[in-house]
Amino acid sequence: MLSWAINKVTKVIQVTGVLLAGFFLLNNILISLLGITLLIFANDFVTMSLAIDNVSRITLATFFIGLMLVAEGIIAILVSVYYFNLDLQKLQTFVLLLLVFTSQFQIFILRERRFFWSSIPGKALILSTTLTII
Numbered sequence: 223m224l225s226w227a228i229n230k231v232t233k234v235i236q237v238t239g240v241l242l243a244g245f246f247l248l249n250n251i252l253i254s255l256l257g258i259t260l261l262i263f264a265n266d267f268v269t270m271s272l273a274i275d276n277v278s279r280i281t282l283a284t285f286f287i288g289l290m291l292v293a294e295g296i297i298a299i300l301v302s303v304y305y306f307n308l309d310l311q312k313l314q315t316f317v318l319l320l321l322v323f324t325s326q327f328q329i330f331i332l333r334e335r336r337f338f339w340s341s342i343p344g345k346a347l348i349l350s351t352t353l354t355i356i
Contacts, residue, residue, distance in 0.1 A: 240299070329347065
């Protein structure tokens with residue numbers, strides 16, 4: 223339950239922070255309705271698989287992790303706009319992929335108290351993450 227709560231709060235902070243920052247920096251919405259729907263749908267399957275995963279106690283603070291993910295998202299948006307000159311449609315795709323990949327991989331980090339490679343994740347978690355990324 224603790225893993226689920228930390229994962230959920232961290233994702234909400236990340237998605238909200240990245241989308242708000244993108245909106246205020248570029249005066250535009252950086253993810254389409256289809257993109258946000260796919261993101262929510264995909265994340266829920268992976269989050270549900272935590273219930274049967276080999277989860278240990280987690281000590282990281284969700285607020286700090288969420289803020290770090292927002293900072294990463296802001297940097298990625300700024301680099302994609304000012305260095306790669308992505309137009310809005312490509313930027314929306316980039317932001318969707320950024321949120322999908324970071325959401326999937328943060329589960330492997332948040333589920334373990336020590337280093338993320340300290341325990342092997344359950345088959346359901348690996349399968350749901352792989353299918354979501356595909």
